[in-house]
Amino acid sequence: MDNVGCDFSPMKQTLKEDIHQVIKALQNNVEVMDNENYCLLGAFEKIKEDFLSIEMKAATFYLNCYLSPFTDKYPELSICVQNMSKLKHGGLIVIQREDSLQSLLKPGIPIGAELTHSLLQSIFYPGSPLHDGAVLVSHNHIVSAANVLPLSDRFTGEKKLGTRHRAAIGLSEKSDALVLVVSEETGRVSFAIDGNLHPIITHASI
Structure with a gap:
């Protein structure tokens, strides 16, 4: 790490x-x-x-x-994933750090707005046209939504993960991006970095 x-x-x-x-x-x-x-x-x-x-x-x-070195919006991200965890709304949020991600993402829909928890939650609200795919965050802004990430093929057989988790790991294997994942099945929140997935504390897991 x-x-x-x-x-x-x-x-x-x-x-x-x-x-x-x-x-x-x-x-x-x-x-x-x-x-x-x-x-x-x-x-x-x-x-x-x-x-x-x-x-x-x-x-x-x-x-x-x-x-913290790459965005001032950690509080907004935290509120967003806590709320999504409680509601079991699935989500995939890419925070760009030093590496360019242009060649690794299949581009989605441009957003170009300041990052707020309410905007992020509305993007991932079930039934929203943008809720599938990943949101790309750079600095303090939401760059785009509905981006497609490369999938990791490391997890097969008994240790099978859903598409969001494989996508999070896949991008973190190829870049220094940090990817937040909210599971719609369990509400659990994890982040991927350096090809590894780490669970974090939410109100739902206490």
């Missing part, structure tokens, strides 16, 4: 405490394994949930760090 300019110290301390709690839980499970009446499955499920929570905290923090 990129180097980021955010002060990681407070988040690092929080993550250390959370990781220590998971280690403690694992140690407790090791100690009770000799008890034949103790079932580890429930404990493993809880530990998996705790790991996911740690990842989501870190990813949510990093998201702002990755975006």
Whole structure:
């Protein structure tokens, strides 16, 4: 991942405490394994949930760090994806950073408007003529909507992802763009960067 300019110290301390709690839980499970009446499955499920929570905290923090040098509109983006998550409105938002994306996108419909959460939400409202495809954001503006992104072919078989997630990963494999994805099936929000997908915290996931 990129180097980021955010002060990681407070988040690092929080993550250390959370990781220590998971280690403690694992140690407790090791100690009770000799008890034949103790079932580890429930404990493993809880530990998996705790790991996911740690990842989501870190990813949510990093998201702002990755975006802040390239747009002042992080609050608007955050409100948008939180609201879309609650409503389970699917969405795909590309934030252009240093790399040119012209050769990687199949261009959509020009918008050329200042980025606001209400405009973004209206674009992705189900039934809107622009809700399919990706919105392209550059600096503080919505450049275009209904763009088509290259699809990643890395996720096949059992680990099958939907088209939006494959598109997000696909573009992030070929550029330094950051791509936000809202799942219409679950309402979960993730972002893709460097070919990897990271879940972030929303009200729906708390």
